[in-house]
Every structure is written in structure tokens, then in C-alpha cells.
Amino acid sequence: MTDDEVYAVAKPIWDNLVKSSNLKDYGGFTRDFSTQMLFGANEVELGKQWANNKIITNLKETFEPFGCLRRGVHITVLIKQTNKEISGEFLGRLVLGVEDDVVKVFGATIY
Numbered sequence: 001m002t003d004d005e006v007y008a009v010a011k012p013i014w015d016n017l018v019k020s021s022n023l024k025d026y027g028g029f030t031r032d033f034s035t036q037m038l039f040g041a042n043e044v045e046l047g048k049q050w051a052n053n054k055i056i057t058n059l060k061e062t063f064e065p066f067g068c069l070r071r072g073v074h075i076t077v078l079i080k081q082t083n084k085e086i087s088g089e090f091l092g093r094l095v096l097g098v099e100d101d102v103v104k105v106f107g108a109t110i111y
Helices: 002-023 033-042 043-052
Strands: 058-072 074-083 089-097 101-109
Touching: 002 058, 002 074, 002 089, 002 101, 033 101, 074 101
Parallel strands: none
Antiparallel strands: 058 074, 074 089, 089 101
């Protein structure tokens, strides 16, 4: 798979994560999570993060993927992300893999 093909798969998933995080929508945010990620994505913990972190609740809905790292059965997509309230650029990291023949999120962070 080329980087552009990976981006085509990753963009709607990241777009959903951004929109759901801004809305503090747990169900939407975890929609594409792998089983492993769901175990770590406690609704109360996510609620605390959303309450105390302006970075993850004011994300601009425009973003730019700029690279892929491939390791084993996972692909990490690197994303340039900006925020509505905090100036500058942030690094988004989206780890994708396949579970039950469906592309799922195995990791997602913003720095």
C-alpha cells in the first residue's frame, strides 16, 4: 500500500476522531477502535481528559497527513493537526491495523 492509499483509509477515521473529540462523544470517538483499544478507552477517563485538555477538544477539522511508518502488521500515520484556540501545529499519530478483516485503530494520540 502506498502512503497515498493509506491516507485515503486514514482520513475518514481521523476526521471522525477529531469531530468526536471536539463533541466529547465517547461512542463516536471509539467507533473504529480495536478490541485492545476499547479495553483502554474507559469512558470516565476520556471524560476527564476532555474536561481538562483544550488541545483535544478544540481541534480544527482540517489536517494534513505527512508520513507513514510501517512496523509488523500496523501502519502509523503521522498527521499535522492544528487547534482552534492554541496556536501552532501538533503531531497526530494514528496507528492502524486489521481486526476481523476491518481496519481498526490500535493507537491515537496528539502531542
